[in-house]
Amino acid sequence: MRNTKKRKSKSWILLLMIVVIVIGYKSDIVLNGQSFFKNIGGDKVESVPSLTAVVSNSAVSIPIDNLYSSNAILVRMDNHSILMQKNSTQKIYPASLTKIMTAIVAIEKLPDLQKNIDLPNSMFQELYKADASLAGFKPNEKVRAIDLLYGIMLPSGAECCIGLADNIGGSEQKFVEKMNQKAVALGMSNTHFTNSTGLQDDNHYTTVKDLSILLSYALQNNTFRNIFTASRYSTAPTNKHPEGITFQNTMFKNINNPVIKGGKILGGKTGYTEEAGLCLASLAQKDGKEYILVTAGAKGNHESEQYNIDDAYAVFNKLGK
Incomplete structure (x- = not known):
């Protein structure tokens, strides 16, 4: 009887040790801030950062309720x-922050960024009706893929999005399927x-949390990073623009000085629709470290004060105080 009790006691101790080890292992996965997802589009397995590792509102000394966003x-x-x-998992409309996904999917799917792509007249008619923002290319213009990518991210050109989407996917809807596949693969x-x-x-x-996962991933790509951090860019000559077009980043256009205390704002992508409000995905460097800020839902419009940019200055300047 005594031996039986000892065996039961040892069994319970062994079971307890296994549970502790398993819990500890799972906790280590989360705390290391790494999550692994299989790209269901058929690409290689990617290591994607998890944004659930550490949460600390004390890192920024301004109350989050003071944000316009x-x-x-x-x-x-x-x-x-x-x-x-602040409401980071609440559903939002991303407006032109969508173009971050459009750009990174296009970069990864195009083997040759010097390839010329046709922008058919039929595409423009639909964009004119929708009053979409355009980079300035014309119907039937032949444009290098790399120039379309800059046209997507700097002046937020919808014709650049459709041109690349049609070329890569065969249609915009087929390309959007690739965007959604990428979102799943990244854990969005x-x-x-x-x-x-x-x-x-x-x-x-x-959500702004999902967009921060996307931007964190996209910035690992050198081509995307170069585009995202460019303040100006001039395209190659085309059949419609023999001298090319010069773009200015819509965020930098509204910033007098990108310098913040201890660093500077490196790049960003703005967005706006009436339903989405003023949005901004930005990258800053401060005291030798880089930070991503994604905001959405600020009141205003293209003609008002850019409260999305005001929020970026407020957060980045107070960071670490």
């Missing part, structure tokens, strides 16, 4: 820790795209 998240790039968040669990431009659609939504 209804949704915000601040992430430190090197360890993927969340330093501040509250995101669904219906177009490549960010034009308003009730079924086209995301």
Whole structure:
């Protein structure tokens, strides 16, 4: 009888040790800030940063309720820790922040960024009707893929999105399928795209947390980073623009000085629709470290004060105080 009790006691101790080891192992996965997802589009397995590792609102000394934006998240790039968040998992409309996904999918799917792509007249008629923002290319213009990518990110050109989407996917909807596949692969669990431009659609939504995952991933690509951090860019000559076109980044256009205390704002992508409000995905470097800030839902429009940019200055300047 005594031996039986000892065996039962040892069994319980062994079971307890196994549970502790398993829990500890799972905790280590989360705390290391790494999550692994299989790209269902058939590409290689990617290591994607998890943004659930650390949460600390004390890293920024301004109350989050003082932000103009209804949704915000601040992430430190090197360890993927969340330093501040406000309604970060609430559904939002991304407006032109959609184009971050459009650009990174196009970069990864195009083997030759010097390839010329035709922009057919039929595409422009639909964009004119939708009053979409355009980079300045003309119907039937032949444009290098790399120039279309800069046209997507700097002046937020919808014709550049459709041109690349049609060329890569065969149609915009086929390309959007690749965007949604990428979102799943990255763990953007509250995101669904219906177009490549960010034009308003009730079924086209995301969260600022999902967008921070996307931007953190995209910035690992050198081509994307170069485009995202460019303030100006001049395209190659085309059949419609023999001297090329010079773009200016819509964020930098509204910034007198990108310098912040201890660093500078390196790049950004603005977005706006009436339903989405003023949005901004930005990258800053401060005291030798890089930070991503994604905000959405600020009141205003293209003609008003740019409250999305005001929020970026406020957060980045107070960071670490």
